[in-house]
Amino acid sequence: MAGWAPPRLDDFILTDKLGSGTYATVYKAYRKRNTREVVAIKCVSKKSLNKASVENLLTEIEILKTVRHPHILELKDFQWDRDNIFLITEYCAGGDFSRFIRTRRILPEKIVQIFLQQLASALKFLYERNISHLDLKPQNILLSSLDRPHLKLADFGFAQHMESQDESQSLRGSPLYMAPEMVCSRHYDARVDLWSVGVILYEALFGRAPFASKSFSELEEKIRSDRSIELPTRPRVSPECRDLLQRLLERDPDQRISFPDFFNHPFVDLEHMPCAESLQKAASLVAKAVEKDGARDYSAALSLYCRALEYFIPSLHYETDVRRKEAIRSKVCQYVSRAEELKVLVSSSNKSLLLEGISSRELLKEMSQDKPRLFAALDVASAAVAKDEEGMAVDALDLYQQSLGELILMLSAESVGRRRELLHAEIQTLMKRAEFLKEQIKTTDWKNDSLGHEMLSESVRGSCLLQ
Missing domain, CATH: 1.10.510.10 (Transferase(Phosphotransferase) domain 1)
Incomplete structure (x- = not known):
């Protein structure tokens, strides 16, 4: 609009209009002295203020003055003149x-x-x-x-x-x-x-x-x-x-x-939100994983490597230094490779244990004809093993968890005897396999998770091109 000009404010140069609401207009602005810091300035015309909007504004100032959090807009200062009240906040270049x-x-x-x-x-x-x-x-x-x-x-x-x-x-x-x-x-x-x-x-x-x-x-x-x-x-x-x-x-x-x-x-x-402690937590878990790996406790090592990855991924997203980011990524690739090797070792031993248990599982089913709920849970366990053999890890894990939920309840109600011993052994075998599949799914998803964090930046850049 011809002749339009933003309000004047000492120490700041107000430029682009970023948006406007019922009683306020927000401008991009620069601090004149020192760093020429970029800020956003919310200008509230005193003429537009009724009692409710005054209360809203005072509430906003009171809250933002006391709040300091990385994901809450920072109020840097507030000023006023004869016509306006100004809230000076950090500038967000990405829009809303x-x-x-x-x-x-x-x-x-x-x-x-x-x-x-x-x-x-x-x-x-x-x-x-x-x-x-x-x-x-x-x-x-x-x-x-x-x-x-x-x-x-x-x-x-x-x-x-x-x-x-x-x-x-x-x-x-x-x-x-x-x-x-x-x-x-x-x-x-x-x-x-x-x-x-x-x-x-x-x-x-x-x-x-x-x-x-x-x-x-x-x-x-x-x-x-x-x-x-x-x-x-x-x-x-x-x-x-x-x-x-x-x-x-x-x-x-x-x-x-x-x-x-x-x-x-x-x-x-x-x-597992990206934060300053993510890398430290990941490094601590890796140290324990390496120790277990050296002691040939491969199942525990695999679990620890996978838990470490859950912190490494957010640490990559949090890190701003390009060289440090590449160093972390290189290390992570090494750990993923070792986790993949351990998966083969643990999988073969777990799977053979699972298959060896088929005869005892069938025997347990024969002994459970008088307990329909237990028999049904063992049927679900058999279905889980079948999905596992087909390589359908996600479906198998879901079925393992369903059967275990029932079997553990059955175990607590089971009296001492041969059936209880067989049920206890079956639960242990199924739990080992379920835990292994969880780790397998984690390592398989790692690249997708990492890509998700990279996509975040790309997605914002893409949206800017579309604007």
Whole structure:
């Protein structure tokens, strides 16, 4: 627009307009002195402020002043003049997550998991301080940069300190991402943020929000409905991811996953999130693996190498120095090669043990004709062995775990005798094979996991080209 100019602010040069909302406009800016640091400045016109927006702004300033976390937008300073209030924050060159999803349409699960870990770590930090965001949506999540993207949770205008038992009556947030209880009863607590995480996760994986609608009346009808959220069958997602989505998108907040269970969920997997300690943890496990390897305890060595890889992969993603990254990658390739060699050694001994156990398993089945539940569990074990022999590791592992769940219960109820001895031996044999398959799947997936982290940077670069 001709004649348009950004506001003036001492010590800063305001340039590009990054976005605008109901009562604020955000600009890219440079600090005049010293480093010519790049920042973002949120300009709030005092004329546009009513009582509610003043309260929102004060809340945002109060929260951001005290919060320091790698995945929460940093408030560097705030100033004001006669016309405006200025919030000076770190600058995020990657834009917002909404644009990122829109340009890619659907994100690979591996990339979504990396982003989810970052969002979960920010929410855990807030949860420990009794802070609820209350307006979680892709537009309020920023990407720090284009080459090494990190999520930054932003826009705390609706946030508030909220004890878990507190409830609020006012309608906050954006309808597409609002928990049903916010709209239906205006009676809600901190658990609304978990629903919003589920909607964001759904949208990133499937390209649209679960309540995507052509009109507000259609949206409201979907929100007020008591039908459970159905997950699309395509693209396929892992069982862990599907389980998390279903537990987050539970309409009844009492049935929804809790914050502690969310942070500990295997798909979130905060333990293996890239961090400064990742390499140290990996190195410690490798040292133990080498020791076991030298002592010819190949099964234990394989398990330790695989556990180490779960930390090496995030350490590669965390490392910024190119030379150090290549050195880590080279070492990891050596460990993967040794793990592959150990897999052959352990597999042959485990498999022969499993096949040797066929006759005792059949005998055990003959002795279990009077116990249908035990007989059925042994049938599942036989099916697992058959899948294992066919080389279908994932299916075999699933069946092993199903049968073991039942057999262990049966063992605890079994009286002393020959059948109990055979059952105990069978459980030990099946557990060894199940554990081995877990390690086998881990090493097979290593390259895919590593590629997932590399794809994250490539995906952001690709989205920039599309913008």
